[in-house]
Amino acid sequence: MGGPANGRLEGMTVVDQHTAAVAIPGPSLDDFEAARATVSAVAQVTPMEVSRYLEELLGVPVFMKCENLQRTGSYKIRGAFNRMSKLSEEERARGVVAASAGNHAQGVAFAAKELGIKATIFTPTGVALPKLQATRAYGAEVVLTGDTMIGPLRAASEFAKQTGAVRIPPFDHHDVVAGQGTVGLEILDQMPEVETVVVPIGGGGLMAGVASVMKQRAALEGRSIKVIGVQATNAAPYPLSIEAGKIVEVSVKPTIADGIAVSKPGELNFDIIKHTVDEVVTVDDDETARAILVLLERAKMVVEPAGAVAVAAVMSGLVKATGPTAVILSGGNIDPMILERVISRGLASSGRYMKMRIPLPDRPGQLARTSEIVADENANVVEVLHTRHGTGLQISQVELELHIETRGPEHAEQVLEALRREGYEPRTDF
Incomplete structure (x- = not known):
């Protein structure tokens, strides 16, 4: 991602691993340190929590930078x-x-x-x-x-x-980038051995700040730090912009990660990111929902969708790391009503919540029989709809809709197979 920088160059010169040395636009390390002194008046030094679950997936030590615990709930x-x-x-x-x-x-x-x-x-x-x-x-x-x-x-x-x-712009300003980059300084203090950092990207303020800090410090120390950005699939202007070598605006589609749903990069942010970020990947809503569920269950962390996309990228196998890795949880401000829906989505996408529709003969005992089969397979029915008005039904048929909790994809398939053995034809909506 090399090439000449555009605009005012304030950062130091670093060695790009693909091309020649380039100068990073935007804040210098001195600017980031000055920002740290300033924001220390209000911002907490948030903890780095180890994640054994993510470590098992990635094969290297993984720590989460918990900006969801920051004052106001985000960085x-x-x-x-x-x-x-x-x-x-x-x-x-x-x-x-x-x-x-x-x-x-x-x-x-x-x-x-x-x-x-x-x-x-x-x-x-x-x-x-x-x-x-x-x-x-x-x-x-x-x-x-x-x-x-x-x-x-x-x-x-x-x-x-x-x-x-x-x-006061949300991301496209020198002082804003310097402030957000203090997250990177804290990661380096708390995890000096870090080799890979995974960061959510919206407009690019956090990504630009953290990536610039990482690359500048790595250059001073004579080592390399890999920086990976993560966007929501339905709002991902950075991969296209980096490929084109210029800012590309996209049409934003609905996404649960509304906190990073931005149609185009910030100008300063893009100038920094194209020289400092090694890769940008995207995750969809189901992957993000699964990450939120894992964070709740395994880490006891409440994280908003935009703040969980970095974890989603690790869980989806999009992150390749060879050494200690830091994953930023950028925020925890999630509406409880949205959280309820996201948890349901996460359960469904991980195969632990299944909705099925079963055409049945319109005669007594069919509901009881199907429920018995499900119970025999140790699955739990949480909702039932019994109707004669389903599409595609014969006059002599009814449709049974069951919402079932299972232990995962294998258990869900076990329930379906049990129903099929008894002559039923369940249609699923995981």
Whole structure:
């Protein structure tokens, strides 16, 4: 991913493993260290937790950087506070404005409260209630507008023009990147032997900061650190942009990883990432849901979908590592209602929750018989629908829909085979 950097070059020169030496644009190591001193006033040094489960999958030691345990529930407080701490007294007096549906809103609101700055946040009308309540609780004025982020972005821009409020971008700014990169400094302090780092990517603020820190420190120490980015399959502009050598905008499709659902890279972020990131992979919603479930069960961690994609990439076999690996859990702000749906999706995609439809003769005893077969296979029926109105049924038939908990794919197939042996024809929807 070499080539000449675009824009202002502030980072040090590192040796790209594929081409010649290149200069990393954006913050230098001194900038990142200065940002660390600044954000230490509000941000916690989050723990690195070992994951035996991921270690078994990857074959090397794996630690999770738990930014889901950060104040405001994500790493976003770092970049927002670093940026806002550099505002002049005149700029602070004008206030700040941001457009966000989630973690950036809370980061800006919290930073504004700590710095005594008035904050106005524009957000879509469908914003999750916990995020809305948290942002308001930090003292920001929240304005609901539009069904998507297009409305809030336009409204924030217009508000800035009319009032003079300073816009705080979520990722595409030198000071924001420097603040987010402090996560990388902490990883290096907590895990000096790290050889691979796996990072979620949306617009690229966290990825740019962490990757720049890793590559600059590795160059100074005469070693290599592999950096892998992860995007949601339905919102993945970085693989296409890196391949094209320029920013490519994509159409964002629905994804549970809404925190990283960005249509195009940030300009500064892309300049940094194309020189520092070794690979960008994508994961789909089912893979992300499985990761959230594993984090809940194995690590006792509540992680939002965007924050779990790095774990999803490891679980899906997309990460190849030869040494100690750090996986960033970038946030934990998930609506309990969404969490319930995601857990159900994770159970289904891991073969532990199965929905089946069975055509039955319309005569007494059929429901009892099928339930008996399922029970004999030690599966648990959690929901039943019995109807004469299913599509494709004969007049003499009914359709039974069963929702069943199983121990996994093999057990699910065992239940299906038992039903088939008794002459039934179950159709499944895992």
